[in-house]
Amino acid sequence: MTRWLDESEQRTWRNFLAMTQLVNEALDRQLQRDAGMPHTYYMILVALSESPGRAMRMNELAHRARSSQSRLSHAVARLEERGWVRRTPCDSDRRGNVAVLTDAGFDALASAAPGHVAEVRECLFDALTPEQLRALDEICTAVRSKSVGRSS
Amino acid sequence: MTRWLDESEQRTWRNFLAMTQLVNEALDRQLQRDAGMPHTYYMILVALSESPGRAMRMNELAHRARSSQSRLSHAVARLEERGWVRRTPCDSDRRGNVAVLTDAGFDALASAAPGHVAEVRECLFDALTPEQLRALDEICTAVRSKSVGRSS
DNA sequence: TCCTGATTCATGAACTCTCAATCAATATAA
DNA sequence: TTATATTGATTGAGAGTTCATGAATCAGGA
Numbered sequence: 001m002t003r004w005l006d007e008s009e010q011r012t013w014r015n016f017l018a019m020t021q022l023v024n025e026a027l028d029r030q031l032q033r034d035a036g037m038p039h040t041y042y043m044i045l046v047a048l049s050e051s052p053g054r055a056m057r058m059n060e061l062a063h064r065a066r067s068s069q070s071r072l073s074h075a076v077a078r079l080e081e082r083g084w085v086r087r088t089p090c091d092s093d094r095r096g097n098v099a100v101l102t103d104a105g106f107d108a109l110a111s112a113a114p115g116h117v118a119e120v121r122e123c124l125f126d127a128l129t130p131e132q133l134r135a136l137d138e139i140c141t142a143v144r145s146k147s148v149g150r151s152s
Numbered sequence: 153m154t155r156w157l158d159e160s161e162q163r164t165w166r167n168f169l170a171m172t173q174l175v176n177e178a179l180d181r182q183l184q185r186d187a188g189m190p191h192t193y194y195m196i197l198v199a200l201s202e203s204p205g206r207a208m209r210m211n212e213l214a215h216r217a218r219s220s221q222s223r224l225s226h227a228v229a230r231l232e233e234r235g236w237v238r239r240t241p242c243d244s245d246r247r248g249n250v251a252v253l254t255d256a257g258f259d260a261l262a263s264a265a266p267g268h269v270a271e272v273r274e275c276l277f278d279a280l281t282p283e284q285l286r287a288l289d290e291i292c293t294a295v296r297s298k299s300v301g302r303s304s
Numbered sequence: 305t306c307c308t309g310a311t312t313c314a315t316g317a318a319c320t321c322t323c324a325a326t327c328a329a330t331a332t333a334a
Numbered sequence: 335t336t337a338t339a340t341t342g343a344t345t346g347a348g349a350g351t352t353c354a355t356g357a358a359t360c361a362g363g364a
Contacts, residue, residue: 002265002266002269002270003269003273004269005269005272005273005277009277009285011289012285012288012289012292013272013276013277015289015292015293015296016276016288016289016292017195017218018218018292018296019291019292019295019296020172020175020176021218022295022296022299023172023295024172026299028322029322032322032323038349038350040350040351041350043169057312058312058313058314059311059312059313066169066170066173068351068352069312069313069314070313070314070315070351070352070353070354071350071351071352072313073313073314073315074314074315074350074351075350075351077314077315078349078350090312093311093312093359093360094312094358094359094360095311095312095313095357095358095359095360096311096312096313096359097312097313097314113154114154117154117155117156117157118154120157120165121155121157122298122299123295123298123299124165124168124295125157125161125165126298127294127295127297127298127299128291128294128295132287132290132291132294133161133164135284135287135288135291136164136168136287136288136291137163137164137167137168138284139171139280139284139287139288139291140164140167140168140170140171141167142279142280142284143171143174143175143275143276143279143280144167144170144171144174145279146275146278146279147174147178147274147275147279180352181352184352184353190319190320192320192321193320209342210342210343210344211341211342211343214343220321220322220323221342221343221344222321222322222323222324222343222344222345223320223321223322224343225343225344225345226320226321226344226345227320227321229344230319230320242342245329245330245341245342246328246329246330247328247329247330247341247342247343248329248341248342248343249342249343249344
């Protein structure tokens with residue numbers, strides 16, 4: 001027996017879909033236009049830049065950047081072609097690879113960041129009151145913790 | 153002068169990204185696994201099914217399904233290959249095309265719907281209180297109306 | 305030591321998306 | 335009417351994602 005969405009739930013659901021899509025597309029468009037990279041690549045660079053030595057195991061990097069291993073592997077291959085990331089084998093575990101953010105990669109990130117932050121503000125923060133922001137944060141936490149055990 | 157995100161804003165932003173990604177990926181995975189279509193295709197079928205005559209101009213359909221024209225054109229081409237949608241020329245405007253949902257398409261949608269709705273409940277609604285749902289709805293509306301004039 | 309099974313990562317194919325270019329039909333204006 | 339712009343839609347190329355698979359390494363126990 002399917003419990004369908006009632007009218008109010010429908011509205012909320014579609015409102016949610018439209019909103020998230022709007023934000024995601026704005027994000028991707030801005031980064032692609034101004035920095036020549038998709039948002040997923042940006043997140044990878046950010047994760048690397050915040051790691052000690054600007055280096056991280058592929059595994060851990062995938063987790064931090066919220067990427068699948070396969071996606072990360074492909075992405076890092078591209079980033080390596082651009083000279084933004086370098087891959088080196090891992091000492092402690094010879095299966096492992098370590099991705100390292102190059103200086104060029106750091107510079108690319110540094111010059112992409114201001115435009116990205118501006119877009120984030122425009123898209124989300126500027127539209128919401130402090131209470132709404134608090135509420136949103138709690139909502140996100142609730143949704144994420146609900147599905148612990150299914151994925152991230 | 154870039155106004156960076158402070159610590160609290162950072163947390164909220166990343167929380168938001170993680171949450172929306174979680175939901176989107178769950179959605180796509182479920183539909184792909186159980187119904188053999190991505191969420192974007194599902195939205196197209198839904199939009200068509202709700203239109204009188206289960207038919208709609210490509211233009212209008214793109215708008216309703218929140219898709220770009222190009223994306224829709226490619227998608228409908230695929231859906232046509234599967235026999236779920238049919239394209240016919242438009243009388244009133246000979247530039248136009250009308251997409252029509254076939255019976256097979258309607259059946260595909262009907263059998264995909266229950267699993268999809270269940271996933272939507274599991275991912276989002278079950279995790280939130282009624283107040284949170286109300287708050288979320290308002291937040292989505294606020295974000296969307298902020299960026300009127302930039303896109304949808 | 306030798307298996308067995310789990311981890312780590314890379315790869316290729318199939319698919320979707322975006323962007324720019326294209327083309328035909330329709331509006332608009334001179 | 336003839337030119338010009340705009341609209342509706344498609345197309346192809348390039349890029350990213352997913353899924354299934356494969357290869358190498360590690361870890362634990364018989």
